Amino acid sequence: xxxxxxxxxxxxxxxxxxxxxxxxxxxxxxxxxxxxxxxxxxxxxxxxxxxxxxxxxxxxxxxxxxxxxxxxxxxxxxxxxxxxxxxxxxxxxxxxxxxxxxxxxxxxxxxxxxxxxxxxxxxxxxxxxxxxxxxxxxxxxxxxxxxxxxxxxxxxxxxxxxxxxxxxxxxxxxxxxxxxxxxxxxxxxxxxxxxxxxxxxxxxxxxxxxxxxxxxxxxxxxxxxxxxxxxxxxxxxxxxxxxxxxxxxxxxxxxxxxxxxxxxxxxxxxxxxxxxxxxxxxxxxx
Numbered sequence: 001x002x003x004x005x006x007x008x009x010x011x012x013x014x015x016x017x018x019x020x021x022x023x024x025x026x027x028x029x030x031x032x033x034x035x036x037x038x039x040x041x042x043x044x045x046x047x048x049x050x051x052x053x054x055x056x057x058x059x060x061x062x063x064x065x066x067x068x069x070x071x072x073x074x075x076x077x078x079x080x081x082x083x084x085x086x087x088x089x090x091x092x093x094x095x096x097x098x099x100x101x102x103x104x105x106x107x108x109x110x111x112x113x114x115x116x117x118x119x120x121x122x123x124x125x126x127x128x129x130x131x132x133x134x135x136x137x138x139x140x141x142x143x144x145x146x147x148x149x150x151x152x153x154x155x156x157x158x159x160x161x162x163x164x165x166x167x168x169x170x171x172x173x174x175x176x177x178x179x180x181x182x183x184x185x186x187x188x189x190x191x192x193x194x195x196x197x198x199x200x201x202x203x204x205x206x207x208x209x210x211x212x213x214x215x216x217x218x219x220x221x222x223x224x225x226x227x228x229x230x231x232x233x234x235x236x237x238x239x240x241x242x243x244x245x246x247x248x249x250x251x252x253x254x255x256x257x258x259x260x261x262x263x264x265x266x267x268x269x270x271x272x273x274x275x276x277x278x279x280x281x282x283x284x285x286x
Contacts, residue, residue: 001039009144013134026053032157082129094139099189100167199231237278
């Protein structure tokens with residue numbers, strides 16, 4: 001709970017819907033002098049709601065500030081959930097966040113998985129703890145109204161208006177572009193999420209039919225689809241300890257289609273008749 005309107009609305013709604021079954025935590029990244037006071041404010045609200053609360057202090061590594069803060073935050077929250085025997089973690093991401101995320105990822109040339117945006121349900125990064133986002137159907141203004149209706153003045157994080165951050169700049173641009181409807185953008189992200197889930201299931205089915213293991217090697221019988229072949233090839237490389245982007249996997253498929261050997265991420269792939277064989281790349285001779 002950051003003390004902002006989204007997280008406070010989540011707290012109020014969860015406490016009303018699940019009385020006695022909710023716990024809350026605030027993560028103090030130590031990046032702003034106001035953060036300790038904001039966590040204390042959330043603690044007082046939790047006391048009034050009879051919701052147990054804990055403040056978690058984390059250190060953010062030097063580098064990409066927002067990425068580092070996110071990693072530290074989720075790590076601390078996952079440990080807190082494990083320590084308290086909690087079954088899931090819920091966050092206050094909402095519909096406007098979803099619209100902003102879709103536009104940011106479009107601007108970065110993301111593929112389908114990225115354009116699917118923020119999922120209603122997932123797992124905490126780096127672990128298996130369920131991660132729930134129950135407010136994705138709510139607008140930012142609606143959540144602010146819930147908090148105001150409870151007579152609570154939320155905290156204001158200045159980074160949300162700081163033009164050094166991509167999301168802050170995009171949020172301002174979206175607000176100044178009335179013909180871009182956040183509701184429709186979020187709906188598009190949801191449709192893309194459905195498509196991505198369907199493709200994932202199709203790839204998993206193809207893997208079961210076309211991939212077999214022989215000792216330390218993997219045998220793949222590719223079909224006609226280069227997209228399917230690239231997705232499976234990329235996953236084979238990862239399963240053998242390598243690393244591959246989709247662009248790298250597409251180039252590998254192109255070479256294998258021509259009957260040429262190809263190496264990627266420490267994995268050697270070679271065409272053998274109608275099959276492709278993958279195995280660890282042999283060490284180079286000095």
